[in-house]
Amino acid sequence: MxxxxxxxxxxxxxxxxxxxxxxxxxxxxxxxxxxxxxxxxxxxxxxxxxxxxxxxxxxxxxxxxxxxxxxxxxxxxxxxxxxxxxxxxxxxxxxxGTYPVFAHRPNALHSDGAEHQRLRGALVDSYDGSAQSRLRVDIEDLANALIDRFAARGEADLIAEYAGRIPLLAVNRMLGQDDRHGHYLCDLMVELWNGNGEAANAANEKMVGYLVDLVDRKRGEPGDDITSRLIAHPAGLTDEEVVQQVMLTIAAAHDPTANLIGNALRLLLTEQEMRMAVAGAQLRVDEAIDQVLWRDPPFxxxxxxxxxxxxxxxxxxxxxxxxxxxxxxxxxxxxxxxxxxxxxxxxxxxxxxxxxAWGVGPHRCPAQKIGHHMAAVSIETLVFRLSDMRLSVPERDLRWRPSLFIRGLERLPVVFTPQEVPDAASGDPTWPQSNPSSSTPAPETPKDRRPDSANSGLWSRLSSLVRSWRGL
CATH class of the missing domain: 3.30.43.20 (Uridine Diphospho-n-acetylenolpyruvylglucosamine Reductase; domain 2)
Structure with missing residues (x-):
């Protein structure tokens, strides 16, 4: 050969x-x-x-x-x-099992030449419309709300309860959806990662419906968001192409950014020199993230x-x-x-x-500034809130996920001094009371409309894709 x-x-x-x-x-x-x-x-x-x-x-x-x-x-x-x-x-x-990772999809990642320029241009323009100042406010808001969920306990798994949720919640806002939809989206992605057989397939079908409905509603009610900007872009994307670019955005934001946050937190928790440099303002958090991208890139x-x-x-x-x-x-x-x-x-x-870590050449990640900023603000907020957090297990007990593609921890358990949190934090119905699970109610949208056969077939292997990335 x-x-x-x-x-x-x-x-x-x-x-x-x-x-x-x-x-x-x-x-x-x-x-x-x-x-x-x-x-x-x-x-x-x-x-x-x-x-x-x-x-x-x-x-x-x-x-x-x-x-x-x-x-x-x-x-x-x-x-x-x-x-x-x-x-x-x-x-x-x-x-x-690995076929979905290599399979062709009509999006910017899997295209070349003029078609790649058309799809990538629409993505870049839609991202550029997202103000960095608003993104920082959104991430700080989401980060504090997540921390409030476990601050009183004095312990947490920073992967499942923090790093694994904040990227999707932030991107969901950028897509023009409210936080209740964001938690629903987080739960669906967890089911896609962890589910088997019927559970994963059901989550996959719900994800298809979620995205198809999102694009359908934004065509009728556009806003200042990525989805609406993709729909209105001069490149003239079809509904299917918009769905594909949104899914690419979700996939790029979810596990890679979650693991970037998790890998950076691991280094801060296990390497005293880096922790002291950040604490003493000798090393900015965004510089520490670049060190993580050199040493332990999420992909x-x-x-x-x-x-x-x-x-x-x-x-x-x-x-x-x-x-x-x-x-x-x-x-x-x-x-x-x-x-x-x-x-x-x-x-x-x-x-x-x-x-x-962000790639190189024509396919260099178009959302690298957003991902870098998202990780930096998430880490800064957590370190400020929980300044005395430390690992609750020996470093040698931390386990990497057995994946060819993803470099990320299975868990990152920490302990810290319990904090009092506002009563409103525990009573907000838009925030789930426990770790991600299928118990979170679906938001009330017309998403129970069944996706058409073309879209259903297009995404029928989404659950296999995310499971292949994770090594399941």
Whole structure:
């Protein structure tokens, strides 16, 4: 299939993409993935053959320069998974667990050329209409309301009760929805992450209805929000395209931003030097976030780019249709980024943002400023409110989710001095009384209208997508 220029004879059995592929599923992902990336780098160099499922191979980019080569060249490397060799030759099918991660969708992430520019332009313009000052007020408001829910207990799981909820609640406001809808959306996403069988499928169907109804209502009652701006954009997006861009926004805001917040809080709780630097104003919170994006980016890998024709990367021959997966965590820790004294590039200048966590090239994340700002304000608010919080378990007991794609903790339990909270905080019916669950009542909207067959089919594998990201 694909031969290495290093020592591969002209034999199919010598093809490294399959014969030497390193499994990246199941038990292989339990443990410290940073060690795994470095072992692969020592064995293969800047790019390594991997299996995302048994018999389903791809290339994982490990080097910083290799990422720049591939991600900047949209003429040679496409974002359209329909040309993937493994798909065309039947080694991966829609029934496979990781298929939704690679499957093509008509949104800005999975398009190229003029179509990508049209869809991305609409997204960028809709985001730019969101005032940063209003976003900060919204996040502070949401953060304080979430903290009020557990402040009196003196303990919390900062993933389930804080970091895992605030990004969706904030984005929901940006979409033009009220907070009651936001909690409903949070609950649906949790069911999609954790549900099995009928429960996940039911949550998926509700999500479809939620988004279809959102676009339908905003066409009739536009406002100053992302959804309305997408609908009114000169690019002339169809309802389906608006739904797709909204879903892309939700997906990008939910788990990646939640894990960015969670990973930053972990470092502040476990590394005294960083905590003291932030407390002493020697390191701003947004600078600390950049360090997290260098060291523990929330997407440690991301699929994918597909070779439009035969080429070469890192000394390996890449065949037309081969998939190249971005390995952001490995690339950000490439030994080439260290100087002779062992100092990493991120430490050589304050707020260095040359990391790859937001991507690079034409597909660089259009919402990076929003995500960075959202994480910074969420962390600042929590640290201000709970200044004495500390881990309630030994650091060694913290567990990373066993996912190829996501770098995030399963839990982040902390304790702190209990605080008195206003009585109104416990009596507000728009805020659920417990952790996310299906018990939160659905908001009263006409969303019980069943989605049409086209949209239903389009999103039928949404639950599989989010579960694949999480490694379930």
């Amino acid at each position: 694909t031969e290495s220029r290093r020592d591969a004879p002209n034999s199919p059995s010598a093809c490294p993409l399959h014969s030497e592929a390193v499994p990246l599923y199941g038990d292989a992902l339990r443990g410290d993935t940073h060690e795994l990336w470095e072992l692969m780098r020592k064995r293969f160099g800047g790019i390594a053959p991997v299996e995302v499922e048994p018999g389903v191979a791809a290339w994982l980019m490990l080097g910083y320069s290799e990422h720049l080569q591939v991600l900047r060249d949209q003429h040679l490397f496409s974002h359209d998974g329909r040309i993937w060799r493994e798909l065309k030759e039947g080694r991966i099918t829609p029934e496979a 440690q890998t991301l699929a994918g780019r597909y070779a439009r024709r035969d080429t070469e990367v890192a000394g390996y021959r890449i065949r037309e249709g081969d998939c190249l997966i971005s390995g952001f965590a490995a690339a950000n820790n490439d030994p080439l980024l260290f100087d002779g004294g062992g100092t990493h590039a991120s430490a050589r200048s304050s707020g260095n943002r040359a990391h790859l």
